[in-house]
Amino acid sequence: MHIQIAEHIKLARLVESDAADILKIVNLSRESLGAFFPWVEGVNNIESAKKYILDRVNSGLNGSRWFKIYYKGNLSGVFAVKSICPELNIAELGYWLSSDAQGNGIISQVIARVPSILKNTSAKIIEFRCLEQNEASIKIALKSGASLVGTIPNFVSVNNTIQQLNIYQVTL
Structure with missing residues (x-):
């Protein structure tokens, strides 16, 4: 099963057998990803890449759906509906891209399709959680409206820098 986003962009379910490919793109993009995602340091072999995948796809969180992103036929990142809060009707999104795929408007095009991805859910609000120094993710959130x-102040330390977590929301 896949979701065609645009001519050169598609989503497919993230599965454990993607571990080698996930490890490869994490290794190629370790510096850029590591600046904003504390999990990057722990993804350093096949077993840890499998754990990364399984921890997400088996999170047990309501409405959780994890996808790999293909750009021009290459695995280029991950997109997720991390959870949907049924009481507040909020869907939290998450995503990352390999260094070589960044700057092509991929995530913005995926975000534009989120209403159709969420159409049979209770979600009425999309939530983005971005570290304060993650300018690219903040730009995506703002561009989505x-x-x-x-x-959340003092949320995490990445590269010895304590950062706050900014929470952005937009109504579907």
């Missing part, structure tokens, strides 16, 4: 609705 989201507004800053809150922050």
Whole structure:
């Protein structure tokens, strides 16, 4: 099963057998990904790549769906509906791209299709959670029409820098 986003962009379910490919793109993009994602340091062999995948696809969180992103036929990243809060009707999204796929408008095109991805759910609001220094993700959230609705101070230390987590939301 896959979801065609655009001519050169498609999503397919993320599965454990993707571990070698995930490890490869994490290794190729370790520096750029490691600046914003604390999990990158722990994905350093096939077993840890499998654990990365299984921890996500088996999270047990309501509405969770994890996809690999293909760009021009190459595995280029991950996109997720991380969870859907049924009480608040909020769908939290997550995503990352390999260094070589960044800057092609891929995530913005995926985000534009989120209403159809979420059409049979209770979600009425999309939520983006971005570290304060992740300018690319913040730009995507703002471009989607989201507004800053809150922050979590001193959320995480990445590369010895403590960052707050910015929370952005947009109504579907």
